[in-house]
Amino acid sequence: MPVPVMKSxxxxxxxxxxxxxxxxxxxxxxxxxxxxxENFYKPANSAGIITNEPSxxxxxxxxxxxxxxxxxxxxxxxxxxxxxxxxxxxxQQDIWLKDESVNPTGSFKARGMSVAVSRLKEFGIKNCxxxxxxxxxxxxxxxxxxxxxxxxIFMPAQTPALLKEECEMFGATVVLVDGLIDAxxxxxxxxxxxxxxxxxxxFKEPYRLEGxxxxxxxxAEQLQWKLPDIIVYPTGGGxxxxxxxxxxxxxxxLGWIGNHLPRMVIVQSQNCSPMKHIYERGFxxxxxxxxxxxxxxxxxxxxxxxxxxxxVLSESGGTVVTVSEHEIQFGxxxxxxxxxxxxxxxxxxxxxxxxxxxKKDWLKQDxxxxxFNTGSWARYH
Ligand SMILES: *Cc1c(COP(=O)(O)O)cnc(C)c1O
Numbered sequence: 001m002p003v004p005v006m007k008s009x010x011x012x013x014x015x016x017x018x019x020x021x022x023x024x025x026x027x028x029x030x031x032x033x034x035x036x037x038e039n040f041y042k043p044a045n046s047a048g049i050i051t052n053e054p055s056x057x058x059x060x061x062x063x064x065x066x067x068x069x070x071x072x073x074x075x076x077x078x079x080x081x082x083x084x085x086x087x088x089x090x091x092q093q094d095i096w097l098k099d100e101s102v103n104p105t106g107s108f109k110a111r112g113m114s115v116a117v118s119r120l121k122e123f124g125i126k127n128c129x130x131x132x133x134x135x136x137x138x139x140x141x142x143x144x145x146x147x148x149x150x151x152x153i154f155m156p157a158q159t160p161a162l163l164k165e166e167c168e169m170f171g172a173t174v175v176l177v178d179g180l181i182d183a184x185x186x187x188x189x190x191x192x193x194x195x196x197x198x199x200x201x202x203f204k205e206p207y208r209l210e211g212x213x214x215x216x217x218x219x220a221e222q223l224q225w226k227l228p229d230i231i232v233y234p235t236g237g238g239x240x241x242x243x244x245x246x247x248x249x250x251x252x253x254l255g256w257i258g259n260h261l262p263r264m265v266i267v268q269s270q271n272c273s274p275m276k277h278i279y280e281r282g283f284x285x286x287x288x289x290x291x292x293x294x295x296x297x298x299x300x301x302x303x304x305x306x307x308x309x310x311x312v313l314s315e316s317g318g319t320v321v322t323v324s325e326h327e328i329q330f331g332x333x334x335x336x337x338x339x340x341x342x343x344x345x346x347x348x349x350x351x352x353x354x355x356x357x358x359k360k361d362w363l364k365q366d367x368x369x370x371x372f373n374t375g376s377w378a379r380y381h
Contacts, residue, residue: 010035010206013308024123024198026205034203034305036246037064037210043255050221054078056111056214062250063115063210070122072147074104076114077214081222086338087351091358094368096228098219101344105166106376107297109139111215112208112239116200117143119207126150127197131184133236133296134163135375140200141170152197154184158292160380180272180290181236182301202237203305209246212239216247219370220257227262229367232321232354234346234374235266235275236300238309245312262370264318266309267353269293271325274301278310279320294325295345297375319362321353328352332377345380347373 010019012028013036019025025035039062051058056077082097100108117140120128129152130140137153144151151172155164156179167174175191177184185201192199199205220227227248233241245264251257266275271291277284290301303309312318323331331348335341343351350371357363 008037008039011038024119026199034308035206037206039250041250041253046256056211059214059217064119064207066118066122070118072117072121072143073114074110074142074146076103076110078218079103082341084339091355092365093358093363095354096368096370097341097373098215098370099341099373101373101376105138105142106379107135107139108215108240108374109135112211113139113143115211116205116207117147117149120149120198121147125198127195128200129188129191129197130154131181131188131201133181133299134159135297138163138166141167141172144172145170152191154187156180156184159296162379180292180299180301202239209239209243212243213247215240216244217251220251225257227257228370229262230265230363230369231262232265232267232350232369232371234295234298234349234372235268235309236298237303238305241266242305242308242312245316261316264312264316265353265357266313266318266320267349268320268322269295269298269325269349270322272299272301273322274303274306275309276320276322278306279313294328294380295349297346298349321356323349323352341373342377343373344375344377346375
């Protein structure tokens with residue numbers, strides 16, 4: 001697939017310094033910030049670029065260039081886009097759901113891991129580690145099993161047992177850590193210093209984001225290149241939130257979508273909502289006391305990429321909304337009973353967050369909204 005790229009590189013998200021795309025990179029050495037791959041596309045017909053492959057690899061031409069033998073795929077992506085007709089009727093708003101729970105290992109973490117582990121394979125990495133609230137660890141373990149790479153998974157001790165067992169089934173080593181994902185992050189930092197393992201934690205490397213951005217491409221393609229007016233995303237570390245926005249910029253350059261981009265809403269649990277502080281005051285206060293949430297994918301107290309998320313919030317005209325643990329439970333039974341879909345707690349948070357925004361008249365009557373089911377309900381029991 002010939003793609004009209006003018007220039008590609010990895011850039012520091014803060015100072016924009018360029019890094020070599022063809023070398024395995026971690027974070028920027030100038031500012032210790034995430035590296036983002038930057039592609040400058042020229043307009044081109046989507047039909048000549050997207051293949052019929054029923055996975056996110058249909059966008060392979062827009063992903064890091066990999067040899068066939070280096071691609072580690074379990075059939076991730078190309079997930080259903082569901083029109084929630086009853087809910088749309090009830091709330092008098094056009095509402096769509098992207099159901100990511102059908103991905104391999106039951107969450108959309110599969111997308112990022114497919115690209116990241118492919119690159120590790122390409123560079124001959126034999127040993128990697130991650131800090132995870134649960135789902136990223138399961139996904140990494142599965143892709144590493146397929147690639148023949150050793151994975152060590154640091155997860156909070158209170159994570160559901162199923163998530164730990166799943167990693168072990170895939171042959172990974174699990175280390176349980178007291179505290180939330182930030183505590184796991186500190187353990188990983190120690191571990192990689194001692195062992196030289198590659199750190200696949202959120203935004204500590206630039207490749208997972210490329211996998212995650214495929215959600216943005218799918219949304220556009222599945223909605224016939226007309227993006228929803230509002231996107232409500234259950235945000236933890238922010239890879240999906242930032243990845244979608246990146247995809248929208250790329251598609252604008254390719255000429256596949258117009259200039260009207262969605263307002264990007266961040267949903268978090270009231271128990272742990274650092275992005276609400278960032279949005280309202282510009283910083284996380286010293287007395288911030290994060291608590292665990294049933295929506296464990298959202299319990300990221302100090303997201304490494306918070307500044308990039310703040311940029312997307314302001315560029316897109318988005319907002320931050322929080323939901324209670326009680327509301328999360330309520331939303332799951334509502335959508336199960338009316339739409340026949342089991343939402344995970346994070347997915348339920350997007351539904352309940354959207355309801356709050358509709359109630360506040362934050363949406364115009366004729367605006368469409370997209371919510372997500374990011375992980376399978378069955379993974380929480
Ligand atoms: C990781 C995760 C999230 C948060 O995703 P980010 O893109 O890292 O913000 C949301 N829901 C589920 C189920 C997750 O596993």
